[in-house]
Amino acid sequence: MTYLLGLTGGIASGKSTVSRVFKAAGFPVVDADVIARRIVEPGRPALARIVQAFGPQVLREDGKLNRAKLGEIVFSQPRRLEALNQINRPYLRAAINQALAQAKAGGAAIVIGDIPLLYEADYVDAFDGVAVVTVDPKVQLDRLMARDGLTEAEAKERIASQIPLAKKAAMADFVIDNNGRPEATIAQAKALIRQLQHLS
Numbered sequence: 001m002t003y004l005l006g007l008t009g010g011i012a013s014g015k016s017t018v019s020r021v022f023k024a025a026g027f028p029v030v031d032a033d034v035i036a037r038r039i040v041e042p043g044r045p046a047l048a049r050i051v052q053a054f055g056p057q058v059l060r061e062d063g064k065l066n067r068a069k070l071g072e073i074v075f076s077q078p079r080r081l082e083a084l085n086q087i088n089r090p091y092l093r094a095a096i097n098q099a100l101a102q103a104k105a106g107g108a109a110i111v112i113g114d115i116p117l118l119y120e121a122d123y124v125d126a127f128d129g130v131a132v133v134t135v136d137p138k139v140q141l142d143r144l145m146a147r148d149g150l151t152e153a154e155a156k157e158r159i160a161s162q163i164p165l166a167k168k169a170a171m172a173d174f175v176i177d178n179n180g181r182p183e184a185t186i187a188q189a190k191a192l193i194r195q196l197q198h199l200s
């Protein structure tokens with residue numbers, strides 16, 4: 001039996017650190033960010049729909065999606081962002097579910113779905129359980145500003161667009177506390193692997 005684990009958190013909460021522990025232990029990780037880029041590659045139906053909605057200005061000369069341009073359009077206009085999400089959502093869901101099924105068919109004891117917006121986009125039912133990587137608000141803000149070179153206002157805006165981490169942690173089946181040193185987080189992830197191996 002395979003245990004399907006959803007892995008999520010908030011922006012800059014430390015999800016990548018935890019995801020790396022699972023990969024290093026040899027478990028397949030389905031990465032929603034990677035899949036989100038794949039579904040808008042040239043020739044894919046989602047890209048055609050985006051061009052239809054936003055115009056050829058969102059294409060680069062080589063026919064690939066101009067992410068910076070699209071970002072400019074949607075970032076300051078919530079209605080345009082919602083239109084983009086509405087186009088992407090079904091393609092993303094189908095591709096993620098397919099990747100999870102394929103990984104599961106490989107027979108690993110644990111398969112991980114690394115999905116930043118797992119709760120926001122409601123992927124809970126795709127998994128046997130969900131682990132949330134959490135940090136305190138001040139730590140999240142500081143690490144986000146440092147990692148992405150954002151001002152405090154920009155960082156706060158990005159954090160505010162997601163469900164608060166404390167709320168996600170309250171909904172989770174497993175919580176990994178990333179306030180401490182990376183070693184402490186890695187140890188918690190390894191303990192979770194041992195726990196899930198008993199469940200699978």
Ligand code: ADP
Pocket residue numbers: 009010011012013014015016017143144146147178179180181182183185
């Ligand atoms: P996410 O994948 O959730 O967006 P990251 O794993 O990229 O978050 O972590 C956000 C930033 O904080 C990165 O720059 C990372 O190096 C740093 N970071 C993550 N965990 C820790 C930790 N326990 N101690 C110090 N810095 C950390």
